Amino acid sequence: MRYLVISDIHANLAALEAVLEDAGPFDMIWCLGDVVGYGPDPNECVVRLREFDHVCVAGNHDWAALGKLDLEDFNPDARQANAWTQKQLTPTARAYLEALPLRIQREDFLLVHGSPREPIWEYVLDLGQAVVNFTQFDERICLVGHTHIPLGFVRDLVHQDYHVLVPPYPAPVALNSPQMRMILNPGSVGQPRDGDPRASYALLDTKAKTWELRRVEYPIEITQERMRAHDLPRRLIQRLEIGR
Ligand code: ZN
Numbered sequence: 217m218r219y220l221v222i223s224d225i226h227a228n229l230a231a232l233e234a235v236l237e238d239a240g241p242f243d244m245i246w247c248l249g250d251v252v253g254y255g256p257d258p259n260e261c262v263v264r265l266r267e268f269d270h271v272c273v274a275g276n277h278d279w280a281a282l283g284k285l286d287l288e289d290f291n292p293d294a295r296q297a298n299a300w301t302q303k304q305l306t307p308t309a310r311a312y313l314e315a316l317p318l319r320i321q322r323e324d325f326l327l328v329h330g331s332p333r334e335p336i337w338e339y340v341l342d343l344g345q346a347v348v349n350f351t352q353f354d355e356r357i358c359l360v361g362h363t364h365i366p367l368g369f370v371r372d373l374v375h376q377d378y379h380v381l382v383p384p385y386p387a388p389v390a391l392n393s394p395q396m397r398m399i400l401n402p403g404s405v406g407q408p409r410d411g412d413p414r415a416s417y418a419l420l421d422t423k424a425k426t427w428e429l430r431r432v433e434y435p436i437e438i439t440q441e442r443m444r445a446h447d448l449p450r451r452l453i454q455r456l457e458i459g460r
Contacts, residue, residue, distance in 0.1 A: 221402045221418040223248035223329070223361025225265075226277065227255030227301065228406025228456075231415040232264055234434035235405050239419060245270035246322070246420070248361035248402070249329030252305070252313065253277025254297050254452055255406050256442035262309040274316035275329035275362065276336050281305060282313055285336075293449040300448060323422060326355040330362040339363050343380055346399050347371075350378075357391065357398045359420075365410045366403030366418070366429050370396055388419075388426035400427055406439075413459035 220242040225232050245268045252258035258281065265272065279285045280298040282305075287295045305313070318335040320327040331338035331345070332353040340346055340360055346369035349358070368381030373395045381389060381400075391398070403416025410416075414431040421428075436456050443453045 217244065217422045218242045219420040219422065220245045221248070221359060221420050222246075222405050223402055224250040224275070224364050224404035224406060225252075225255075225261050226250055226404065226406035227252045227258040227261050228415075228434075228439050229255075229257035229260045229264065230436070230438045231406045231434045232261055234432045235415050235417045236264075238430065238432040239417065242419065243269070245272075246320075246325075246327055246359065247272035248327055248359060249273045249275025249316070250277040250361065250404075251275070252281045252301050252309075254294065254448075255439060256446050256448065257439075258301050258304055259306050259309045261406075262312050266312065271320050271322070271327070272316055273320055273327050273329050273335065274313070274318055277301075278313045278316060279336060282310065293451050296449050297452060300446065321355060324356045326353045326358045328358065328360055331360060332358050340369070340399055340401070341365070341367075343369060343378055346380075347378060349399060350397060356394070356396075357400060360399060360401050361404070363401060363409070364404035364407055365401065366416050367401045368427075369399040371398070372396060383429050385429055388421075388424075388428035390425060391420075391427055392425040402429065403431075407456065408459045409455075411459050413457055 281301045328335040402418035419428045
């Protein structure tokens with residue numbers, strides 16, 4: 217199976233469309249949460265995602281849009297965007313987000329938004345956090361989002377050590393060794409934060425056993441224009457073009 221692995225779309229339809237077009241043929245989408253929040257197209261992104269055979273876990277912004285999290289836990293810009301999103305959601309989009317689980321297990325993989333230990337809030341940004349989280353799931357590979365930074369962590373069971381996979385990778389990462397456990401992050405479709413404003417995603421081929429990170433340009437100005445039209449926070453509009 218060839219999976220399109222995406223995360224943190226954040227209501228950015230232009231970015232999602234660019235990824236869908238760039239990905240080429242795939243069998244199914246695995247989405248790691250935060251479909252909505254920050255961006256101008258929450259309902260449109262839910263509708264588009266539902267056109268595909270897919271599974272999706274809940275992210276913190278999905279829960280915030282449903283009123284399941286205290287908006288005081290977010291910074292002022294995110295809080296304002298979340299309050300706007302809450303008002304925009306159609307009953308259908310709301311019902312869709314309500315039904316998203318925290319964890320999904322498929323084949324050798326666990327899918328969560330933040331971390332296996334704390335799926336809604338925890339960021340796996342460094343090796344220390346990865347080491348702790350390797351003890352929190354039984355599947356061989358865990359796919360995470362939330363940080364908006366494409367990154368990978370490997371636990372080598374033979375040598376009993378760990379290492380970090382920092383992109384850009386020279387070639388698709390091989391997933392075929394049963395001795396390697398991994399935590400992999402495809403980066404963010406709709407709001408990258410690694411200094412590269414292009415939409416980030418991954419293609420996972422479970423037959424060839426490869427993980428390929430990809431970036432694709434999208435018309436950022438379209439998303440920014442729509443955010444301006446809805447009076448969303450200036451800083452959120454600007455950050456899209458710098459990728460931070
Ligand atoms: Zn996010």
